[in-house]
Amino acid sequence: MASACITGLGMYVPPKVVKNDDLKAFYDTSDEWIYTRSGIQERRWVEEPASTAELGLYAAQEALKMANKKPSDIDLIIFATLSPDMYFPGSGVLLQNLLGLETTPALDIRQQCSGFIYGLSIADQYIRTGMYQTILLVGAEIQSTWIDYNPEGRTVGVLFGDGAGAAVIEATNAPGRGVLSTHLYSQGAYARELCVAEPSSATRRHELPGSYGMRPYMNGKEVFRHAVQRMGEAVQIALATQKWSPEEVDLYVLHQANIRIVQAIAEFFHLPMEKFYNNIHKYGNTTAASIPICLTEAWQEGRLKSGHKVILAAFGSGFTWGSAALVW
């Protein structure tokens, strides 16, 4: 049976660099607070107006180039974002159109920081059943337009960045290569611990302007606690399923929300931080784009080599979380 193999990777981040100190223009904050609490030094923000689908396009073009594929080779587009261009339809169809495609199916998924892991799992299943051979998976976000620039928005506002990452996923018959297993979880009991509640089907549009519900809310400590526990469990089940020891994995790529979360997981598994690919200092939390941006940079830096054992894991709003075990 064929399994799914990542054959192309690409990323795009807007050129505008926003340093921690730049945020002092609207928040009572400091470089020291942001860096020591999260590991972030700077992030990229789009200059308005911008489109999430367009950011996805730039990343997708790079990924297609690396995979030596044309847009017309794509059987399915999976688009993961929490910041779509429109309330509906999703950004997947917009990307499909930007790629010059006419009727290629496009599937949007709403799994926030876990979007890439969920998308990879979906792609893997389609490839295993033989329904599709070439899938484009994109995670893209424009978050600088939804964060709250009011003083009380500082806890969330300093953490998020804009960007996109993409992967071309193809069927391979090479034994023991590609995606070996994925594990997905969610827990809606915690949906309100990290959310932007509006626009909502429960609110009439004329009530929205200035509505508090349009501002992001995060219970940072609760999210942090669950992120460490749940991503740790997701890594554990990936290791157990593959019968891999923590040490024999060549590279761990965990969602970039806070370097302290990665450090806690590294400590739990008694692993050095060198086993983990991190770039949160440059981009902040780019939600669904975080893992594919990491993978792209890891590949460019020669940290992903043929035969490498790789574990991906993510946790975020929903709560949703999951992991994937791959052999590169």
Ligand code: UT7
């Ligand atoms: O991607 C989805 C998953 N997201 C996450 O995993 C994020 C998880 N949470 C976190 O990363 C951390 O909880 C934060 C980085 C958000 C916050 O770190 P913390 O160590 O939990 O800080 P805190 O929320 O307990 O805040 C400590 C203090 C508070 O002041 P008081 O009440 O102690 O006087 C905050 O008001 O820091 C204050 N504070 C800030 N100060 C300067 C909150 N935000 C800021 C800020 N600048 N931006």
